[in-house]
Amino acid sequence: MGEFDEDGNAIAGGPQPYIDRQEMPTRAGLVCPDIRGKAAYHDINARQAEFEGLAGAIRLDIVFSEVMRVREVRPATYLGAGHVQTLAERVKADDIELLLVDAALSPIQQRNLERETGAKVLDRTALILEIFGERAATREGVLQVELAHLNYQKSRLVRSWTHLERQRGSGGMGFMGGPGETQIESDRRQIGDRIALLEDRLEKVKRTRTQQRRQRTRAQLPVIALVGYTNAGKSSIFNRLTGAGVFAENLLFATLDTTVRKIELPHGREVMLSDTVGFVADLPHDLVAAFRATLEEVTDADIILHVRDIANPDHAAQAQDVLAVLEELGVSSETTPIIELWNKIDLLEAGNLALATAAPAGKVIAAMPVSAHTGQGLDALLLEIEKTLGEQGRTYQVHVPHAAGSDIGWLHSHVEVISREEPTEQGSDFVVRVDPRHRSEFLERFNGRISAPEL
Incomplete structure (x- = not known):
């Protein structure tokens, strides 16, 4: 994984990518297991199409893509012996270099499949990590993805990979061999040291983000966070509302880095709109953990906008995957108001029942x-955001004596001042709207001076 110096320039460091970056794309075969009796809310055809989209997000020559019916998962190879033999024959006949399996393989299953088929094998987790490794552009994104790679890889050292201090490229973790089995323990120690270093660097990033959020809190700007399944259209909506020009293409995981911009609601109130990394089914836990600092923009949001691709036949299952990741982050409709955006209605034909x-x-x-x-619909969305924020706050009438000038400053920096009456000899009366996060401090600070609470 590449690194950056103090000025943000790329420098050497980190291990090789899984997939060899060569002149010709890697010849790959895709396998999507359909396990009998497994409770799955994704349609198998939609799942296969998504897996093909994931594979298409990086430089691969996809030779074949097959759904394989699996009666039961085999501890040694995940797939049954017949399927493994079929794959081995297909690998040899079509000169396949890489097999991608849409499942979470154990290290033993991965190693056995490689031995039986003669191709390098990557599971769903490794493929997603590879995509993130290619998409990461900022210093923070690179650090987060490398940490996830290392945590995933440390249990899979079946042979040594090139020492971490030797650079042979950029991206994720390498499979291009190494000096041999005798270096495994040494490599594990190096992985542990590297993980500790990355965690320390990301902790510094987290402190910086915390400071930035405090500055926004002092400015009394509510945060509206966009979340959604990858490629649902979050960044496109973000660009429409902010004019930010964030990269937004018809690609899975087109955007990895959080972007925050100020926008103005219809009646003049300013808020911060945050665009985050897209989610996906079976998003690796190591990635969720590594990106936790970035995703704290979601956990601290005043409103969450859940973007759904309503034109995708599998949108209901995708929505459940998004909610599962939010739950892992400790976010739910009980803690934060959620507004669903049913995006891409322009792709629906007239009379469509979607x-x-x-x-x-x-x-x-x-x-x-x-x-x-x-x-279409974005003007109404801004009105709904404004309405929801208004309902979150409570309105109070408060008296401030002339001698308490600091209290006037506190009101303007922490609550929404709706109106101020003409000053009298005793002081000034304000009508203010107080958000939940400042309500306890407001009630304590102005105790005995609130003349008409909850107007």
Whole structure:
């Protein structure tokens, strides 16, 4: 994984990518196991299409893609003996270099499949890590992805990889061999040292982000966080609302780094809009952990906008995956208001039942049809955000004596001042709206001077 110096320039450091970056794309085969009796809410065809999209996000020549019916998972190879033999024959006949398996393989299953088929084998987790490794551009993103790579890789040292202090490229973790089994323990120690170093650096990043959030809190700007399944259109909506020009293409994980911009609501109130990394089914826990500092923008949000690709036949299952990641982060509709955005309505044909039959994923404030492409529904969204923020705050009338000038400053920096009456000999009366995060401090500070609470 590449690193950056103090000026942000790329420098050498970190291990090789899984997939060899060579002139010709790697010849790959895709396997999507369909396990009998497994409770899965994703349609197998939609799952296969998504896996093909993941593989297409990096430089691969996809030779074949197959769904394999699996009666039961084999501890040694995950797939049954017949499937393994079929794959071995296909690998040899089509000169396949890489097999991608849409499942979470154990280190033993991965090693046995490699031995039986003669191809390098990567599971779903490794493929997602590879994509993140290629997409990461900022110093923080690179550190986060490398940490996730190392945590995933440390249990899979079946042979040594090139020493961490020797650089042969950039990206994720390498599979291009090494000096031999005798170096495994040494490599494990190096992995442990590297993980400790990355965690220390990310802790510094976390402190910087915390300071930035404190500055926004002092400015009394509510945070609205966009979340959603990858490629649902979060960054496109973000660009429509802010004009920020964030990279937004029809790619899985097109955006990895959080971007925050100020926008103005219809009646003049300013808020901060945050765009975050997209989620996906079976998002690796190591990635969630590594990106926790980035995703704290979501945990601290005043409102969450859950973007759903309503034109995708699998949108209901995708929504459940998003909620699962939010739950892992400790976020739910009980803690934070959620507004669902049913995006890409411009792709629906007239009379399409997708909107009529769609249902919110859990408890939401509202479910709003929108189009990032045409802008349809976004004006109504801003009004809904304004309404929701207004309902979160409580309105009070408070008296401030002339001698308590600091209290006037506190009001303007911590609450929304709706109106101020003409000063009298005793002082000034204000009508203010107080958000939940400042309510206890407000009530304590102005105790005995609140004349008409909760107007």
